Amino acid sequence: MGANGGSVRSGGRWIQRWEPEDREFWDGGGERVARRNLLFSVLSEHIGFSVWxxxxxxxxxxxxEYGIDPAGKFFLVSMATLVGAVVRVPYTFAVARFGGRNWTVVAASMLLLPTVAAFVVMEPGTSYTTFMLCAVLTGVGGGNFASSMTNINSFFPLRKKGWALGLNAGGGNIGVPVVQLIGLGTIGASWGPRVLLGIYVPLIVAAAVCSALFMDNLASVRNDTGAAREAVRDPHTWIMSLLYVGTFGSFIGYSFAFGLVLQTQFGRTPLQAASITFVGPLLGSLIRPVGGVLADRYGGARITLWNFVGMGLATAVVVLASVRASLPLFTSAFIALFVLTGLGNGSTYKMIPGIFHTKALARGLGGEAAAAYGRRLSGASMGLIGAVGALGGLGINLAFRQSFQTTGSGTGAFVAFLAFYALCLGVTWAVYLRRPAVAVPHPTATEAPTRLGYAEV
Incomplete structure (x- = not known):
C-alpha cells in the first residue's frame, strides 16, 4: 500500500494513517482499501446473521416428536435474539481494543461453537434445556453486526457512510433469508437439520480465513472509554435506539417469527412456511442500502419519518388480514412491512454519524476535527443503538408468544406494534424535523455562519 493509501505496520496489517475525509488521500488509495475491508466485513457479518x-x-x-409447543418455540428464538442483542455492546468496543481485522477473525471463528453444538444435539429426545442452551449460543452471531458496523464506520468518509453502512448491513442481513432458503431446500429434499448445519461449518472457516488474509486494522481507532461514557450520556444515543427498535427490531423479530406465525395461525406445513418465510427478509435486506442512499440524498430524518408512516399502514393491513384470516393479504402486507423495515434500517443508521457531525459543527469544529469527533461518538454509540434495537426483536417474539397463549392469534401483538410505530413517528418528527435549525459557525471566520438542522442528517 502506498503513502496515499496509508502505511501498514509489517506483520500485523495495521494502517497507521487513515484520513478518509481528505479527498487526495481517498482517491489515492484509501477508497480501494476501504472497499476491500467492506467486502470481507460483509462476508463475515453475513455468516454471523445466518448463524444467529x-x-x-x-x-x-x-x-x-420433539414435544415442544408453539409457545416453547417462540421462547427458543427469543433467547437467541436476547443474547444477540446483549453481546453487541462488548463487540462494539472489541474493535478498538483488538483491531477491526483481528476481531473479525475471532468473531467469525466463534460461530463454529453454536453450529457444531446444534449439529450434535438436533434430534428428538433431546431435552428442552439443551435446545435452549444451543439457541443461546447462536447469539454470538448477532454480535458480529455491531463490530462490523463500528469498524466500517471508521473506514469511510461522511459523504459515503449511508451507502457503505447500508451495503455492509444489507449484505449481512441477507444471511437471514439465505439460511432460510437453505432450510427450505433441506426440508423439501426431506433431509434432516444436520445437513443444514453441516453446510455452514466450511463457510464459517472460509469467512475467518478471508478476514485474516484480506482485512486491516486502523491504528487511529483506539479504545476510548471517554467516548463510550459520552455516548451513554448523549440523549441522541437513546432516541436513535428507540427508532432502531422500530426498524431493525422489527426486521429481526419478524425474521425469527414469520415461519412460526404461518404455522401456528394459518396452519401451514413446515415446507409451506419455509417457502414463504425467506421472501420478506430477503427483500428487506436487499433494500437496506437503498435506505442509506436515499438518506445520503434527502436526509435520514425525512426518510425515516415517511418510512414509519408506511410501516404503520402496512401493519394496519396485517391486522385486518389477521382478523379476517386472509392468508394472501396477510402474506403480502407482511412482506411489504419487511421491505419498509429494510429501508428504515438504512436511513436510521445513516442518521447516527450525521447527528454527531452536526453537533461537532455546532461546537465550532470544522474539517477533519469535526469528522474525527463524529467518527468517535458515532462509533461508540453504534453498538449501544444496535444492541437496544436488537432487543426489539426479543420484544416482538415475546409479544407473539403472549398473544398466541392468550387468544390463539397474533392480532393483539400486531396492534401493539402499530402503536409503537406511531410513537416512533412522533419522536422522529418532534426531535429531528420540528426543532429549529442549529446555528453552526462557518470554518472561515470572514463568512456568515451557516444554519444546519437535524433534518439533513
Whole structure:
C-alpha cells in the first residue's frame, strides 16, 4: 500500500494513517482499501446473521416428536435474539481494543461453537434445556453486526457512510433469508437439520480465513472509554435506539417469527412456511442500502419519518388480514412491512454519524476535527443503538408468544406494534424535523455562519 493509501505496520496489517475525509488521500488509495475491508466485513457479518437466525429454521424441523409447543418455540428464538442483542455492546468496543481485522477473525471463528453444538444435539429426545442452551449460543452471531458496523464506520468518509453502512448491513442481513432458503431446500429434499448445519461449518472457516488474509486494522481507532461514557450520556444515543427498535427490531423479530406465525395461525406445513418465510427478509435486506442512499440524498430524518408512516399502514393491513384470516393479504402486507423495515434500517443508521457531525459543527469544529469527533461518538454509540434495537426483536417474539397463549392469534401483538410505530413517528418528527435549525459557525471566520438542522442528517 502506498503513502496515499496509508502505511501498514509489517506483520500485523495495521494502517497507521487513515484520513478518509481528505479527498487526495481517498482517491489515492484509501477508497480501494476501504472497499476491500467492506467486502470481507460483509462476508463475515453475513455468516454471523445466518448463524444467529438458525433457530428460525430449526424450529420448523421440530414436529410433534420433539414435544415442544408453539409457545416453547417462540421462547427458543427469543433467547437467541436476547443474547444477540446483549453481546453487541462488548463487540462494539472489541474493535478498538483488538483491531477491526483481528476481531473479525475471532468473531467469525466463534460461530463454529453454536453450529457444531446444534449439529450434535438436533434430534428428538433431546431435552428442552439443551435446545435452549444451543439457541443461546447462536447469539454470538448477532454480535458480529455491531463490530462490523463500528469498524466500517471508521473506514469511510461522511459523504459515503449511508451507502457503505447500508451495503455492509444489507449484505449481512441477507444471511437471514439465505439460511432460510437453505432450510427450505433441506426440508423439501426431506433431509434432516444436520445437513443444514453441516453446510455452514466450511463457510464459517472460509469467512475467518478471508478476514485474516484480506482485512486491516486502523491504528487511529483506539479504545476510548471517554467516548463510550459520552455516548451513554448523549440523549441522541437513546432516541436513535428507540427508532432502531422500530426498524431493525422489527426486521429481526419478524425474521425469527414469520415461519412460526404461518404455522401456528394459518396452519401451514413446515415446507409451506419455509417457502414463504425467506421472501420478506430477503427483500428487506436487499433494500437496506437503498435506505442509506436515499438518506445520503434527502436526509435520514425525512426518510425515516415517511418510512414509519408506511410501516404503520402496512401493519394496519396485517391486522385486518389477521382478523379476517386472509392468508394472501396477510402474506403480502407482511412482506411489504419487511421491505419498509429494510429501508428504515438504512436511513436510521445513516442518521447516527450525521447527528454527531452536526453537533461537532455546532461546537465550532470544522474539517477533519469535526469528522474525527463524529467518527468517535458515532462509533461508540453504534453498538449501544444496535444492541437496544436488537432487543426489539426479543420484544416482538415475546409479544407473539403472549398473544398466541392468550387468544390463539397474533392480532393483539400486531396492534401493539402499530402503536409503537406511531410513537416512533412522533419522536422522529418532534426531535429531528420540528426543532429549529442549529446555528453552526462557518470554518472561515470572514463568512456568515451557516444554519444546519437535524433534518439533513
Amino acid at each position: 437466525t438458525l433457530w428460525s429454521v430449526l424450529v420448523l424441523f421440530m414436529g410433534p
